[in-house]
Amino acid sequence: MLLLAPVAPALASQVLRISAIPDQNPERLNRLYGLLAKELSDQLGVPVKYKPVVDYGAAVTGFRRGDLDLVWFGGLTGVQARLQTPGSKVIAQRDVDAKFRSVFIANQSAGLKPFSAQNDLQQLKGKRFAFGSESSTSGRLMPQYFLAQAGVTPKDFASGRPGFSGSHDATLALVQSGAYQAGALNGQVWDSRLKEGKVDTNKVVLLWRTPPYADYHWIAQGNLDQRFGAGFTGKLQQSLLNLSPSQPRQKTILELFAAGRFIPAKDADYANIEAVGRSLGKIR
Template sequence: MRRFLGIVTGLVVGFAGAAAAQDKPPFVFTAIPDQDETRLVQRFTKVADYLQGKLGVPVKYLPVKSYPAAVTAFSNNQVQLAWFGGFTGVQARKQVPGSDAIAQGAEDVAFKSYIIANVSTGLKASKEFPKGIAGKTFSFGARASTSGRLMPEHFIREAFSGRMPEEVFSRVGFSGDHSRTIQVVQSGAYEVGVLDYTVWDTEKKAGKIDETKVQVLWETPTFPDYQWTVRGDVDAVHGAGFKAKLVAALLAIDDPAILTQFARSKFIPAKNSDYTPIEEVAKAANLLN
């Protein structure tokens, strides 16, 4: 009988704890849609489950359709946390004073982009900027992408004496995300493009790149990129110490199933000033008010 009562008591306590967690406001996060949507849902569903276990509150992932939509969701308080690129993180923190970059992938300290080309162009890989891309059709990724637009455009301007991409290339497009940039260059819809190097590596491992049709021409100098950014009012909403608990949870991620999908070895601390170089480039390009 005693054992039975103990089991019943345990179940009641367990149900009470679960009910208490459900009574708490949900913690909602989003991410820029930088690659294949199916892959993103798989990745961030795992993150939501992990954080819910660590934080003791319901955690939900809110998918968005564009980079600006991720920034808007953050600024409107639809989400309290976001996985941003370098530029979108700068935009979001500018719109929400008090928000902080709190964690980044170890690889995000020195990130890079790949300029790729359709093999039919005859262009060859080089350690120097491939000036032979001039006059070709060219695809960036999303307009607000750090590795798919902002920093590559900066390097293009440097290589061509300050000329705008529209002055360098015969046609300029924006694919919307890194996965699609590979697709449009591999298909020949665009002759040249630029993307996040981790997406190239991930798609290559997945067998989605035909290197008889598309190849890497050049890798850019490094720059700071992705990071987790949290709103400054998160403790007021979820209780004192919640932000510190969140930071600890993100830095403690060691599940290969999560890290592999991020193409990151681990997460490390980040701070707003880490992204000053991105802010300066964005201002110089008149992309940040």
């Protein structure tokens, strides 16, 4: 690796490669990150390219290998990527990410009623239960953590294991259809689907909202200052924080991110996620 180091910058040229975990439909991702690449390029004066990645694990691997410079990670994938990539650091999160929540939902036919005490998660024992993607923070890691606190392990679900739908929308659809009796997903996705009228409230019921935790965040490689000039990482962070709803293109970007603004974030904000990840075996 040391031998390759002097060659690497030349190979990578001076393009800033940004990417994101695929948690939305591809059309929206392409629109969002296309705009963001233009915006960052204008602000920073360097070419910026969006490299789509279609798998959570591939995003982590791409970052570790140095194929991606700035990535929008989920809580868990971000910690995984940072631990595997020495020097990299958290630079920003959305205003909503400091206090993110998951929701537990159920099909009406499962006979479950909304509750406010975490211990009532025990009612989910013996039910067919769906998480989202294996690597999702809001669709898997934190729900599993809150379940564990209430004394429910994945083995307690019907057939001895939970299902993994692959995405928040799929979890919603599969619980609403009745394939799974209950499931957990991103609270933000739930709220916006509810607002869009895509949830059939005759079929699916909100059981419980989890306590808040830190989720999505931007992580940058540690070598950006060397490659793009002293202070580049700081400038990059500032241009993300500068995005403001008063300018049309920036407003669109923030809307697509479902964020009011980006706020500064640091590695320590995700210490809790790391601890949970380790306790559940998702971080080794």
